[in-house]
Amino acid sequence: MGNNNDNTPRDEARPRLTIADWAEDDRPREKLALRGPAALSNAELLAILIGSGSAGESAVELTKRVLNDCRNNLNTLGKLSIADLTRYKGMGPAKAITILAACELGKRRQMEKAEERPDLGSATAIYNHLHPLMQDLDTEEAWILLMNQNFKLIKRERISHGGISETAVDVRIIMREALLNNATVVALAHNHPSQSPRPSKDDDRITQKLNDACGTMRIFFADHVIITDGRYYSYREEGRL
Template sequence: MSDISNKSNHNSQLSTLNSQLKNNSQLKISDLSEADRPREKLRDRGTEALSDAELLAILIGSGSTSESAVALMQRILSACDNNLNTLGKRSLHELMQYKGIGEAKAITIIAACELGKRRQAAKAAERPDMGSAQAVYEYMHPKMQDLDTEEAWVLLMNQRFRLIKAVRLSHGGLTETAVDVRVILREALLANATTLTLIHNHPSGNARPSGDDDRITHKLKTACDAMRLYLIDHLIVTDGNYYSYAEEGKI
């Protein structure tokens, strides 16, 4: 009787385990905790935190009545030896043989794999070199030459003076209120910039700096030094000329 009882308990445990495995595969993404849902996981933790199956699950959106989108993509990837290159070779017809993958989802997977191949083949975009006053002037002059009011911009760069992005700070005058040093520092830190150049225009055509220009330059330089950022220049742009604090030895 003891053997029969042990066998019955063993069968019961196997049945429970199989049921749990089946239920896990049938979980909808909406049934998962928010931290484990692929979209929310990507938003909160970045793409590196997601598996290939989770990234693909975001693309197809849903699974089938018997398994979640993640479980479906895990099954398809397993059949491809968990190799995205192998997945990229699957035809529309082959992908549609999997339960839960219709034409629209198969096309989405193929398009994603093709984009991956094209990105790998493409060259990285070359960032312009903003390491000289002349280069900054040539970059900013088209943006400022026809302005009838003052604008202030900051160019955020990496340590090789390659432009990360240009940010317009104010429109309608250069004052300590309009050019908030805290905003500049925040933008630089968010962009992982290490060097920056402040630029503003003088619609009057006179490129000489004012007292306010000098004060703002000093204030920004002091703040950058404290944050281990490098303010390489403050450029005043007119239509046809410029004034560089760096070239004049004032920074």
């Protein structure tokens, strides 16, 4: 005869899974790193902010409860007070403050205009952009300007600085930065402390190497501009690119 005593654990008797027990793709932090913030629900994003739930309830479950009471409306969530949030078990003052701070940042972001990126589509624009950084230098520095296809600046970065008469420029570093920042246009600029904008043979060599590398990677090499205090030399304007 069969045994009437069923020793199989019931679902309700099993311990509740914590976020650490979830599949890696389902953990909010790991999910954001793999798929980007847009892939996460509001509850998952809030769970990242508060970090942990309480005994028997994960951070995601806690934030789902809070959002459910707000009819899943983030605007309503932002109107809650610290006292309102701390009524939830597992939601202490520090977590409540973190949520309200995030809501306030979101509100302020909506009120601000998108950052205006400089248009660097000419040698004059490049000179005007970098001259304040270079006009008083007594050693050479080389900078790259990474841009999108509309010549709007993505990133400006100093790649080297050296002696009075020259500085080392590594084309590999320039190409790596361009690829990492999804730039489709690159410009190179450096200063001459001698105040003579005339290019040297090393300047010509670097220009040619960078032009070749950009051509291989299908990145437009906009210009190499030599900057002095009051004048500049443009390889593009001189018809050498």
